[in-house]
Amino acid sequence: xxxxxxxxxxxxxxxxxxxGCEADNFQKLDERKWTLxxxxxxxxxxxxxxxxxxxxxxxxxxxxxxxxxTYTKRPENIKLDTGNLVITALNVPFGGANFSSARIKTxxxxxxxxxxxxxxxxxxxxxxxxxxxxxxxENISEVGWPRCxxxxxxxIRGQMPNTVFGTxxxxxxxxxxxxxxxxxxxxxxxxxxxxxxxxxxxxxxIDFFINDYLYGSIKKEQLPGDWVFNQPFYMILxxxxxxxxxxxxxxxxxxxxxxxxxxxxxxxxxx
Amino acid sequence: xxxxxxxxxxxxxxxxxIFSACERDVEGLSTPEFPSIPQVFIDDFxxxxxxxxxxxxxxxxxxxxxxxxxxxxxxxxxxxVPDANDARGAYAGGSFFTSSxxxxxxxxxxxxxxxxTKSATLDIVGFGLDLGANKFPTSISGVKxxxxxxxxxxxxPDPSLLTAERGMFYYSEGxxxxxxxxxxxxxxxxxxxxxxxxxxSAIMDGxxxxxxxxxxxxxxxxxxxxxxxxxxxxxxxxDASVAFFKFSSSDEKIAKVNDNGEVTVTGAGEAVITAKVGxxxxxxxxxxxxxxxxxKPTVSAPVPTKAAADVISLYSNKYTNVPVDTWNTHWQxxxxxxxxxxxxxxxVIKYKNLNFVGVEFVANTINATNMTHFHIDMWTPDAVTxxxxxxxxxxxxxxNNAYGxxxxxxxxxxxxxxxxxxxxxxxxxxxxSSFTGLTKRANLAQLVLSGDFPNVYIDNVYFYKSNxxxxxxxxxxxPAPLPSYPAADVISIFSDQYTNVAxxxxxxxxxxxxxxxxxxxxxxxxxxxxxxxxxGTQFGSNQxxxxxxxxxxxxxTANSTELKIFLISPGPVETPYTLTVPTSGWSKIDIPLTxxxxxxxxxxxxxxxxxxxxxxxxxxxxxx
Numbered sequence: 001x002x003x004x005x006x007x008x009x010x011x012x013x014x015x016x017x018x019x020g021c022e023a024d025n026f027q028k029l030d031e032r033k034w035t036l037x038x039x040x041x042x043x044x045x046x047x048x049x050x051x052x053x054x055x056x057x058x059x060x061x062x063x064x065x066x067x068x069x070t071y072t073k074r075p076e077n078i079k080l081d082t083g084n085l086v087i088t089a090l091n092v093p094f095g096g097a098n099f100s101s102a103r104i105k106t107x108x109x110x111x112x113x114x115x116x117x118x119x120x121x122x123x124x125x126x127x128x129x130x131x132x133x134x135x136x137x138e139n140i141s142e143v144g145w146p147r148c149x150x151x152x153x154x155x156i157r158g159q160m161p162n163t164v165f166g167t168x169x170x171x172x173x174x175x176x177x178x179x180x181x182x183x184x185x186x187x188x189x190x191x192x193x194x195x196x197x198x199x200x201x202x203x204x205x206i207d208f209f210i211n212d213y214l215y216g217s218i219k220k221e222q223l224p225g226d227w228v229f230n231q232p233f234y235m236i237l238x239x240x241x242x243x244x245x246x247x248x249x250x251x252x253x254x255x256x257x258x259x260x261x262x263x264x265x266x267x268x269x270x271x
Numbered sequence: 272x273x274x275x276x277x278x279x280x281x282x283x284x285x286x287x288x289i290f291s292a293c294e295r296d297v298e299g300l301s302t303p304e305f306p307s308i309p310q311v312f313i314d315d316f317x318x319x320x321x322x323x324x325x326x327x328x329x330x331x332x333x334x335x336x337x338x339x340x341x342x343x344x345x346x347x348x349x350x351x352v353p354d355a356n357d358a359r360g361a362y363a364g365g366s367f368f369t370s371s372x373x374x375x376x377x378x379x380x381x382x383x384x385x386x387x388t389k390s391a392t393l394d395i396v397g398f399g400l401d402l403g404a405n406k407f408p409t410s411i412s413g414v415k416x417x418x419x420x421x422x423x424x425x426x427x428p429d430p431s432l433l434t435a436e437r438g439m440f441y442y443s444e445g446x447x448x449x450x451x452x453x454x455x456x457x458x459x460x461x462x463x464x465x466x467x468x469x470x471x472s473a474i475m476d477g478x479x480x481x482x483x484x485x486x487x488x489x490x491x492x493x494x495x496x497x498x499x500x501x502x503x504x505x506x507x508x509x510d511a512s513v514a515f516f517k518f519s520s521s522d523e524k525i526a527k528v529n530d531n532g533e534v535t536v537t538g539a540g541e542a543v544i545t546a547k548v549g550x551x552x553x554x555x556x557x558x559x560x561x562x563x564x565x566x567k568p569t570v571s572a573p574v575p576t577k578a579a580a581d582v583i584s585l586y587s588n589k590y591t592n593v594p595v596d597t598w599n600t601h602w603q604x605x606x607x608x609x610x611x612x613x614x615x616x617x618x619v620i621k622y623k624n625l626n627f628v629g630v631e632f633v634a635n636t637i638n639a640t641n642m643t644h645f646h647i648d649m650w651t652p653d654a655v656t657x658x659x660x661x662x663x664x665x666x667x668x669x670x671n672n673a674y675g676x677x678x679x680x681x682x683x684x685x686x687x688x689x690x691x692x693x694x695x696x697x698x699x700x701x702x703x704s705s706f707t708g709l710t711k712r713a714n715l716a717q718l719v720l721s722g723d724f725p726n727v728y729i730d731n732v733y734f735y736k737s738n739x740x741x742x743x744x745x746x747x748x749x750p751a752p753l754p755s756y757p758a759a760d761v762i763s764i765f766s767d768q769y770t771n772v773a774x775x776x777x778x779x780x781x782x783x784x785x786x787x788x789x790x791x792x793x794x795x796x797x798x799x800x801x802x803x804x805x806x807g808t809q810f811g812s813n814q815x816x817x818x819x820x821x822x823x824x825x826x827x828t829a830n831s832t833e834l835k836i837f838l839i840s841p842g843p844v845e846t847p848y849t850l851t852v853p854t855s856g857w858s859k860i861d862i863p864l865t866x867x868x869x870x871x872x873x874x875x876x877x878x879x880x881x882x883x884x885x886x887x888x889x890x891x892x893x894x895x
Contacts, residue, residue, distance in 0.1 A: 127503070161502070162502065185465070189465065252505040254469075254504075
């Protein structure tokens, strides 16, 4: 597998085309050889439970974030449909909550230290809608959060559908005070099409990409606390409704809201 | 890959510019394209823009303003909303339009900035009024403005259709709670924004509506909406012109739909009307459930025969009708729909989907005090079963002549088979005295029809004054029906059927003006009180009626409007009881003796009547 080379090739085309216009938009990236280590193309008819586990219910304090929804594994909230994973947030009361949605994770099934983690996603939208593709340290049950570390590859506030947040949480930089990078489209929105959200992670930095455009990098020495990103992490996909990061859903929030995931792929560097 | 949508998209924009410089419309020579100028009003009228105030509005409401502008630009549009009752006009409103068309097909929204001297809600703002064909009017309503400049968006439902649009912008706003104010609008332009997304449309307000119909009925698709999701994730909905929608029917043999969204029912069965805007399927649908050619009256209801002078008519070709505010108040939860049709050239009201319907004559309440009966003709195609009922409710607003106030009275009567039959005119003709809860009827204001028949035709709705059913007769021609109580249960004062208390004086001289005679009706005796003011009856002996339950009498009067009967024990102790008059023929009356408390029932000796008119009595007796 040499995904990077293909991508780079297409990059070069764009670059040559635009070069005469604006040199600053040329990205000279290190060439890497990625080997696929794990993937889910969501091409079946049911979620592959050898790869994913469901999180169910309302969690503690709304999964630690004051989220309003309850998570279920009902097809209304999560299903595979024509090659995509579809997570649907509903404003129909269920299980004691006013909203329902879904959250899945690879905890105990797959975790990896370093490499490239990517997903091709079309995000939901609307005030109070909070889609996320993120990771937690596999040692969370031993050391707890935030010492286990958290890498948020994709987070969006539905009331700002043109803005993505890439974020690291760790000891001394967590909750409302993480280290993050914000990236906005000027005349487009992430909920209008599929985008590939990725991180490339090694022993001293984590790079954040959208459609292979490197929009930010957080280096070990930049962190205000310990670098805890030196052990395997597992992945999580979810759509929350309401919560500390996103605020309240309103009467004007359009429902239902769907997050479509075309694939999730994980690579390790080869040579 | 959507690199073109990323931050450096402006690069691509540059590339696009280069492309478009190369693009030439080689086939465009035959059809000249209109210019795609996006600006409507930035700091001045854009090219070819005109303004016309709407009729009845303040003609000078719109002015160009150089002081209050968005972003310190050189000019904005200022709109002065008048106070209520301003002699110059009732509201501010007008349209900005161009003399020749513009090609707006490359834009997805009309945007503008607005602010006002106070928080207010603009009635309507839109585009597509060209003061000509007005083909594509699209508007947002209830637009909240305040003292800060804010950007607003009006979605263009299907831009590809706007290749020659002249209606650039229009507005209409009336006083807020009677008060005028000023608002400004600036930077009005068509834009193609990537920050708005998810264009959607809807018919029937996005609901799946089911309507029962019959062949030849025309039903309009309503609730036409278009929306776009704004940069803040909230949908902006607009009322969209029908011209943006392409309608289709699931079965043209049952229902056809034209470009105006008018559905014509053509056959029996079920057809679903849906729509598209461009290639996007609109949310919502209209399902037509057609019964085919529904049975309906083929003959008109019998023409009423009552003299016009004795009638207060609400609906009849025979009489001059009193004003009725509405034949369908559309009260909440009422599904009834009314149409006014003709049957053999006779006007008839048709109700369908009738669960209940309010009929109001509040503006001119009806005094039916002098009327004795209510009449309505009804016809239903629906199957009649023993359980199904048709109900008639009359409401009197009482002395205050207004709803509420504690003096309202009402009563509902229920009619079932065999009175109600299917596919026949049923003449419902009932004494107003049957509406027992309606003890007064000087301020009748509402009639409510309800029940289990969803399809009902009605005609000849009127109150009338009965003359005993003998066409103006002033005395009965037949005797009261003979009572059938066992003699052992009766103490009779006046009856051919029983042994009467001996020695009773039916005309004691108490100074009355009443003329009392005993008449014979088919060999059955009756008492006649002519020109009643009051009239006593002195029993032949004091009676102990404490073992009895009712004072019974049969009453006939065509012209009495006020009548009371008293039972009297020595003292005298007397208590009146009001009788419903006039009657419709012989009226059989049973008055519970408890009504006469504190009269001593163990020792009664007189009866007295007070009132007016000519009154006929028979079978005056006490019974168990």
